Amino acid sequence: LSHYSDLSNSDRTILQRFEQDEHSYQAGEKVHRSDDVVKHLYIVKEGWLYSYTDLADGRRHIVRIHHPGDVLGIPEVAFDRATMSLQAANNVVLCPFPKAALAGFITTAPRLTALLFSLAMRDQVVLADQLRAIARMNASERVSFLLMDLISRLRIADTQVTNEFHLPLNQHEIGDCLGLTNVYVSKTLRLLEERKLIDRDGQDITLIDEPGLIEMSGFVNRYTRLDTNWFPALNATMAKSA
Amino acid sequence: LSHYSDLSNSDRTILQRFEQDEHSYQAGEKVHRSDDVVKHLYIVKEGWLYSYTDLADGRRHIVRIHHPGDVLGIPEVAFDRATMSLQAANNVVLCPFPKAALAGFITTAPRLTALLFSLAMRDQVVLADQLRAIARMNASERVSFLLMDLISRLRIADTQVTNEFHLPLNQHEIGDCLGLTNVYVSKTLRLLEERKLIDRDGQDITLIDEPGLIEMSGFVNRYTRLDTNWFPALNATMAKSA
DNA sequence: CGCGGGCTTGACTCACTTCAAGTTGTGTGG
DNA sequence: CCACACAACTTGAAGTGAGTCAAGCCCGCG
Numbered sequence: 001l002s003h004y005s006d007l008s009n010s011d012r013t014i015l016q017r018f019e020q021d022e023h024s025y026q027a028g029e030k031v032h033r034s035d036d037v038v039k040h041l042y043i044v045k046e047g048w049l050y051s052y053t054d055l056a057d058g059r060r061h062i063v064r065i066h067h068p069g070d071v072l073g074i075p076e077v078a079f080d081r082a083t084m085s086l087q088a089a090n091n092v093v094l095c096p097f098p099k100a101a102l103a104g105f106i107t108t109a110p111r112l113t114a115l116l117f118s119l120a121m122r123d124q125v126v127l128a129d130q131l132r133a134i135a136r137m138n139a140s141e142r143v144s145f146l147l148m149d150l151i152s153r154l155r156i157a158d159t160q161v162t163n164e165f166h167l168p169l170n171q172h173e174i175g176d177c178l179g180l181t182n183v184y185v186s187k188t189l190r191l192l193e194e195r196k197l198i199d200r201d202g203q204d205i206t207l208i209d210e211p212g213l214i215e216m217s218g219f220v221n222r223y224t225r226l227d228t229n230w231f232p233a234l235n236a237t238m239a240k241s242a
Numbered sequence: 243l244s245h246y247s248d249l250s251n252s253d254r255t256i257l258q259r260f261e262q263d264e265h266s267y268q269a270g271e272k273v274h275r276s277d278d279v280v281k282h283l284y285i286v287k288e289g290w291l292y293s294y295t296d297l298a299d300g301r302r303h304i305v306r307i308h309h310p311g312d313v314l315g316i317p318e319v320a321f322d323r324a325t326m327s328l329q330a331a332n333n334v335v336l337c338p339f340p341k342a343a344l345a346g347f348i349t350t351a352p353r354l355t356a357l358l359f360s361l362a363m364r365d366q367v368v369l370a371d372q373l374r375a376i377a378r379m380n381a382s383e384r385v386s387f388l389l390m391d392l393i394s395r396l397r398i399a400d401t402q403v404t405n406e407f408h409l410p411l412n413q414h415e416i417g418d419c420l421g422l423t424n425v426y427v428s429k430t431l432r433l434l435e436e437r438k439l440i441d442r443d444g445q446d447i448t449l450i451d452e453p454g455l456i457e458m459s460g461f462v463n464r465y466t467r468l469d470t471n472w473f474p475a476l477n478a479t480m481a482k483s484a
Numbered sequence: 485c486g487c488g489g490g491c492t493t494g495a496c497t498c499a500c501t502t503c504a505a506g507t508t509g510t511g512t513g514g
Numbered sequence: 515c516c517a518c519a520c521a522a523c524t525t526g527a528a529g530t531g532a533g534t535c536a537a538g539c540c541c542g543c544g
Contacts, residue, residue: 051370053370053371053374055374055378055379055460056460059378060378061373061374061377061378063370063373063374064370074363074366075363075366075367075370076363076367077359077360077363077469077472078360078361078363078364078367078468078469079364079367079464079468079469080469080471083367083370083462083464084370099472100472102356102472103352103356103472103473103474103475106348106352106355106356106359106474107352107474110345110348110349113348113355114344114345114348117319117348117359117362118319118320119320120359120362120363120366121316121317121318121319121320121362122320122321123366124316124317124362124365124366124369125317125318125320125321125325127366127369127370127373128293128295128305128306128317128325128326128369129295130373131303131305131369131372131373131376132295132297132303132305134373134376134377134421135303135376135420135421136297136301136302136303136421137297138499138500139499139500170521170522170523171522171523172522178377179376179377179378180500180501181500181501181502182522182523183500183501183502183503183523183524183525184499184500184501186522186523186524186525187500187524187525190524190525202509218297218298220325222321222325226320226321227319227320227321227322229322230319230341230342230344230345231345232345232348232349233345380531380532381531381532412489412490412491413490413491414490422532422533423532423533423534424490424491425491425492425493425532425533425534425535426531426532426533428490428491428492428493429492429493429532432492432493485544486543486544487542487543487544488541488542488543488544489540489541489542490539490540490541490542491538491539491540491541492537492538492539492540493536493537493538493539494535494536494537494538495534495535495536496533496534496535496536497532497533497534497535498530498531498532498533498534499530499531499532499533500529500530500531500532501528501529501530501531502527502528502529502530503526503527503528503529504525504526504527504528505524505525505526505527506523506524506525506526507522507523507524507525508521508522508523508524509520509521509522509523510519510520510521510522511518511519511520511521512517512518512519512520513516513517513518513519514515514516514517514518
């Protein structure tokens, strides 16, 4: 699941061990809620999920959408209780592994630790990009941003992805990602369609004019390359591997 | 500078070594700009700074305000170039240390690694809180949120902090933190003052009604306690220490 | 004393919300 | 195969919170 860096063989076997366990969730099912005691991290094997927080007045904000290959719950390592609720967007398969295993990574698998660290930091940069988009951009720009982010992430795992993808979120959920109402999401998608930037067929989205979308939204693709130069050497605490 | 967890003595000496080097910056001076090649991390010794990104149309968003004790540039480890600009808010002293030193941490100081990881993850949760505030809250709620965040962070390093603090940011900069204009920041601060939630004297802010501010903003203090239970044992790769 | 940056205040505007009434599509039971 | 229910989406009209513009104020500083 990690096509980012050259890991040692032992690192790979560690990863594979965690993918043995599986658990399925129905579309709409909650994996956990805010303030639940969470003892596991998850790797997404299939399906989409999202992490969200509720506000006092009943509204909510979706902080992050999760795709296959993502590691869930890393931010929660700093706290003993979940800071966000986690819900399945469509049918989902997760591979859980105990939070305690992290300590094992740190002491025995330095490159894997560095990779996990880097991925978490990349997520933080992406979160900062989102913050900028939501704080300072109008509705069309925000929607463009979300669409570019989603397709860029799908392309990490599958380089075959063209300019079309299936978006298993309704307009209310999209609004919750972007700080908009479902009504205005509808109007904005229609506008982007009229301007020939995108095309829609049900939940299938086609990005007709990607350069246009990128220019509108100021999107920067953070998913293409990680800086792995500073990583500990492959042989640091390793025995095997060529 | 790190009063979070029981570190081993060797971890402490590692940290102290990095505080030897110092570099000063004037108020308003830029430490680095977006896309600069950055080879260092920094520990803040004195003063306030902020990280921001510019938009194409000249507006900007301040993503994070940094205080003494903060470690800067952690998110940049995933990339070879800076994703944000870093500017001094007032006069500042930083302790730089090379990005490459991180690899050393990972292989030799597991508890320090875990702590750094946890702090980074806490920042990510805080960023998510900010995202929710900016996406879904009105101006008064956002300003309340910022004030509560700032005073809570000052209290990490100095438990003596009462309900008053010095805010070395002008209203334009506050607006850039919250996705508001300087004009509306002015109106909102005045409103909070009229409602007896805060008091102002120049750049000095007094929080008169903290419970009220917390309720308005839905602020959750993420800075009180870290979950360090999962950390590697003190003796994992250590020799010394009791 | 005058200059300039930051703050305040008011009038006007506008992007997005709210409310409300359709429309479409789809699964379900008779 | 139709009727109905229901959720998602669309569309329009009216309301509003925050932006924009502009004028004036305060105050430290050269």
